[in-house]
Amino acid sequence: MNYLSIENISKSFGELELFSGISFGINKDQKIAFIAKNGTGKTSMLNIIAGLDSTDTGQVICRKDLKIAYLSQEDKLDENSTIEEAIFNSDNPILKIIETYEKALNNPENEQAYQKAFEQMELHNAWDFETQYKQILFKLKLENLNQKISSLSGGQKKRLSLAIILIHKPDLLILDEPTNHLDLEMIEWLESYFSKEKITLFMVTHDRYFLERVCNEIIELDQGKLYTYKGNYSYFLEKKEERIAQEQASVEKAKNLFKKELDWMRRQPKARTTKSKSRIDDFFVIKEEAHKRRNNHQVQLEINMARLGSKIIELHNISKKFDDLVILNKFEYVFKRGERIGIIGKNGTGKSSFLNLITQQIPVDAGKVVIGETVKFGYYTQNGITPKPGQKVIEVIKEYGEQIPLTKGRSISAAQLLERFLFSRKRQYDFVEKLSGGERKRLYLCTVLIQNPNFLILDEPTNDLDIITLNVLENFLLDFPGCLMVVSHDRYFMDKIVDHLFVFRGEGVIEDFPGNYTDYRVYEDSKPKEETTTVKKEDTRVKTEKKGKLSYKEQREFTSIEKDIETLNKEKATIENSLASGEIAGEKINEVSIQLQNILNSIEEKEERWFELSMKLEG
Structure with a gap:
């Protein structure tokens, strides 16, 4: 059953054409991912489908009475409402019945109202729905229903927006980066939920494991053309490679034919026959095909890493807490050269605070952080770039100098560096506030790397980066000779670049796990239920005791x-x-x-x- 059809749509902002002549459809039970480079119109496409933006040409045709819910990057919640009020602010009839029942529970003296509400719950079999929506809130850590939205963090608001659209059960879910602001446990639950539920999705996400396990179709916008792949992420990668190889072979064939036809054109007399005129027309078609080229520019990351001495960072019995929330309890660690550490744990266990402690942006309560004299941090935070009002892209980079040093004594201009990060000369003179979320992240990454750090700290670096940029960043980090520490919920990213993990268990407990994220999941899933874990808080190491078994x-x-x-x-x-x-x-x-x-x-x-x-x- 067709839910929605996109017919020949186009969208431009001034001289910038995002896409043109795009057509595709969304059918019931499809789980579609939309893939494109940053700045080529992913969010604009979602806004158009959701009815929040108009097209320059073409139309979007929706099935009559189609219920669409859109999880955007911008939260649209009433700050004065509670979590419970935001959830029940819906025309869903079952939710109205549950809301009435919840109110009746809070007023037990009104037996008549309670009896009526109970009967309605029975009549419409609302118990299962109530159980399911409470499970959704539990999994997304939104259990205090009386909490005011104004008191929620940005991540909590994003999770509440996600919970609301899941609870309301629309016909079509449109999702813009649904895994941002979720911890790994929540992502894996959402992944499982979408895989099992009969649900229709159209989404943009950079989470490649999510793409692999949830999507059954991928639509790619590549150089203005649309390509559809009826499969998951692995299938997409395989078929895209085949497509590009085929395109290149076609261009090579056209080049050979073009040389032959060009020689014929040069030998022709001025007087043309009807037959030769037809061949001349074909020549110009062949010429166009032969001169096709893929705009395959990729981000080029190159830094002149400062020399790193033998003494890196030493953490001596450091402790930190905020009120009753214990982040660290006498934690000890000595960093070694070339270490690649991933940091995982539930939201609120202190991952970002740990990074701020190491970079001495916040003080420890007890213990000592010793930084080696040669250590030069490059710290990519979740806050991102903070441009001055009216600041242009190139002005951000020129704050670090007109000439940027590279390896082997070379240097390049600020403009050349920005071109390496895929900012055209024209785009460099745009205001920073006009950039897409992903482009701002790419610019921020540029400002971190051009300072030539030898100890890179990345706090959620994959948020809002497109898959193409992510692949380049991963390859750069694999060759990066300094120390690396990264907090990320991107499991694919973590698997590729880290050697071991700091697992934040909460209450000041950190476990040093010898492997990547997939290793860790296998280990966690293999634990027998009867296995007992004892925590020695004095040195914050987790030990598992079970006779006759190896750790x-x-x-x-x-x-x-x-x-x-x-x-x-x-x-x-x-x-x-x-x-x-x-x-x-x-x-x-x-x-x-x-x-x-x-x-x-x-x-x-x-x-x-x-x-x-x-x-x-x-x-």
């Missing part, structure tokens, strides 16, 4: 040792064969013998550790 860290070590022993034995056999064959020259025999002895020592050490762990496993 997750020990299990990883056990598996790794077996592989190491196998590799060392192969090296040992190779050297022994070389010595036996007489291939090695006399002056090198001593050197190779020492190498062999080192391998034998390593094998002995690893076999002893393997035996120790295997005995523990047998319990």
Whole structure:
């Protein structure tokens, strides 16, 4: 069943054309993701479909009585209402029945009103609906229904907006970055909810695991053209690669034909026959095809990283709390060169506060933070860029200098640097407030990196960045030789770039987990229900006690040792064969013998550790 049809629509802002001649449809039970680069009209497309913006040409045709709910980046909540009032502010008849019942519960002396409300609940089978909406509020941590909206944080307001549209059960949900402001637990719940529910979605999201597990169709706007992929994110990546390869092959074929036809054109006499005129017309079509090129410019990230000494950061028994909320309790850690740490935990457990403590933007209550003399922070915060009124894009960068130093003694101008971050010369003279959310984030990232840090701290860097920019950022971070610490709910991003995790458990407890996010989920899901976890608050480390079992860290070590022993034995056999064959020259025999002895020592050490762990496993 067709819910909505977009027919030949276009949208421009002044001379900037976002898209033109776009047509597609949304059918019942489809879960569609809309993918495009930042600044090419994703949010404008959502606003048009939701009826909040008009098109320059074409039309949007909706099925009669179609109920649409839109989760935008801007909250539209009545600040004077409570959470409960915002939820019941709906024309949903079941919600009205539940609202009446809730009021009757609060006035038990009016037995007649209670009886009538109870009967209506029974008649319309509203109990299941009530259970479901309360579960939604519970999962999104919105359990204090009497709390005023004016007292909520920005993240809580976004979660309330999401809860309201889920509870109201519209025919079509339009979602603009639904996972922003959700912690990992909430994202995984929402992912599961959308996967199981018969629900129609049209959304923009940068969360690639979310795309993978929820969407059954992806629509991509690429260089002004629309492409549809009937599958999830993996299918999209595969088919997009095939499409681009096919396009390039087509262009190459046209180039070869163009050379042939150009030679024919040059040899033709001035007098043209009807047949040759037709061929000339075809020549110009071939010429256009042969000169097609993909505008495949990507963000180019390059920095002249300051030298990092042996002393990085040392945390000595640091503690911090806000009123009764304990963030850290005698936490100790010594950072090493090249560390790549991901930070995860529920909202409110102190992840951002921890970053502010390390960068000494807020003081510790007790303990000591020691920063090495060579450490140069690059701190990307959730607050983003704060431009001066009327400030232009290029003026933001020129505050750091007209010339920006790069590696190997090179430098580039502020304008050239902005071009590397996909800001055209014309766009550089736009006011910062005119940029899209993703473009502002990209500009902010530029200001952080051009300061040439050797210790990068990124607090939710993936919010509002398009998937193309995310891929480039990930590749840059994989090659970044300094230290990296990142708070992110983007599981795909975390899996790709971090080596281990600080898991914020709450109440000052931090667990150092040896692996990425997927490793952590596997570990958490594999825990038996009877397993007990004891927390030693004095050193904020979590220890799991269960006789006859290895900890997750020990299990990883056990598996790794077996592989190491196998590799060392192969090296040992190779050297022994070389010595036996007489291939090695006399002056090198001593050197190779020492190498062999080192391998034998390593094998002995690893076999002893393997035996120790295997005995523990047998319990």
